[in-house]
Amino acid sequence: MGTAYVILSLGLLIVIAHLCEVIFRKTRIPSVLILMLIGLLIGPVLHIIAPGSFGKAGDVFTTVTLVCILFGSGAGLNIDTIRDSLGKASLLTLLNFLGMLIICIPFGRFVLGLDWLHSLYLGAAVGGTSSAIVIPMVNQLKPGPRAGTMLLLESTLSDVLCLAVALSLMQVIESGTVNVWKSVLDMLVSVAFAAVVGFALGRLWLVALKRYLKGMQNPIFTSFALAFIIYGLCELVGLNGGLAVLSYGISLGNSGSSESFRRRLRPDEELDIDQKDRDFFAEVIFVMQTYFFVYIGINLQLDNLWHIAVGAVIAVLALAWRHFSARLTGGPAMDRRDRRLLATLGPKGLVAAVLATIPLQHALETGELPHLYGKGVEVMSDALLYGTTVRDVAYAVVLISIVASSLLVIFGEKRNR
Numbered sequence: 001m002g003t004a005y006v007i008l009s010l011g012l013l014i015v016i017a018h019l020c021e022v023i024f025r026k027t028r029i030p031s032v033l034i035l036m037l038i039g040l041l042i043g044p045v046l047h048i049i050a051p052g053s054f055g056k057a058g059d060v061f062t063t064v065t066l067v068c069i070l071f072g073s074g075a076g077l078n079i080d081t082i083r084d085s086l087g088k089a090s091l092l093t094l095l096n097f098l099g100m101l102i103i104c105i106p107f108g109r110f111v112l113g114l115d116w117l118h119s120l121y122l123g124a125a126v127g128g129t130s131s132a133i134v135i136p137m138v139n140q141l142k143p144g145p146r147a148g149t150m151l152l153l154e155s156t157l158s159d160v161l162c163l164a165v166a167l168s169l170m171q172v173i174e175s176g177t178v179n180v181w182k183s184v185l186d187m188l189v190s191v192a193f194a195a196v197v198g199f200a201l202g203r204l205w206l207v208a209l210k211r212y213l214k215g216m217q218n219p220i221f222t223s224f225a226l227a228f229i230i231y232g233l234c235e236l237v238g239l240n241g242g243l244a245v246l247s248y249g250i251s252l253g254n255s256g257s258s259e260s261f262r263r264r265l266r267p268d269e270e271l272d273i274d275q276k277d278r279d280f281f282a283e284v285i286f287v288m289q290t291y292f293f294v295y296i297g298i299n300l301q302l303d304n305l306w307h308i309a310v311g312a313v314i315a316v317l318a319l320a321w322r323h324f325s326a327r328l329t330g331g332p333a334m335d336r337r338d339r340r341l342l343a344t345l346g347p348k349g350l351v352a353a354v355l356a357t358i359p360l361q362h363a364l365e366t367g368e369l370p371h372l373y374g375k376g377v378e379v380m381s382d383a384l385l386y387g388t389t390v391r392d393v394a395y396a397v398v399l400i401s402i403v404a405s406s407l408l409v410i411f412g413e414k415r416n417r
Contacts, residue, residue: 020034030136039293042294058299065288072249088150092342096321102321103123106119118389126318135155196247220280345409
């Protein structure tokens, strides 16, 4: 594809994304669904763009988008609401993760023919929700503060939980040894330190801006750039960069708007993010997430109809389980619409798609290649077959969960009118 076509396509996608916002206000169809379907159309369906065309740039773009979304959403959260919602959000995260394990283990073992470890791995890989998809949908749907915060925290915490459990299971698959306590301890340390580091750096940056860098031009843009530095440094030392960026955004966004935060600052240390800066963040995030959703659609690989069917059943059962967990954690104080959104906004995304490829990559790296036997019959080893199955089913769960969540939102919002 020539440069002129690329530039034309980038511009058209932004125009389409803005039109999607108008469509959402009139029909309640989330823009994420339309943009992802565009990606599916030009990728797996028409093969105009192949996933391999992006190379390493695709991975970098995905991470940059995630950092932008987490920083912007953190800056928009109220720290008092977080304090009130953290316990319920943690319970919601754990319940939904356990629910996916309960669903995927029997499906993997008895329907897909996986061994127990790969069945467990499949559940861990798709056990969370995608912050890069949930946050834009929450911003469009505007639930109550408590429900919105719970959904955002669940998507962030579940990323950590899925990564920790799935990668630990991968070590077991590779080595055959189990160290549960070390995995749990590593996860807790990563979560706690990342949150503390992000929040503390936000606090230090605020003080530095107010006391020592008063003449700096565009300090808020520099604050935005610092989010990328924090993410990179945390990932380099083994902490969760996404959680650190979210915590950093919360620290900046609550410098003057939260009573509990204001009491810890001197009056001359307050630094509010004004509406102009928030609008700038919102526009940057809007552009990045537009391309991201199309990119997700391009990269979904759906070749095996049986795996797609099983993935669809798993995704539907996962949404049914969410109704139970939402009813349990929502409580009587949450209104009916917020409980419904808590139950329906469970799309899988980036983390699930990345984790889905690891067993297959490991099998290929260890020399587990398919062999041809007489008349061109291709025979796979167990490791290669399991890896391919986990990848295909997880990709199907990602796609169906996004489509199902979007459709449930549409029907629910129309009933709510």
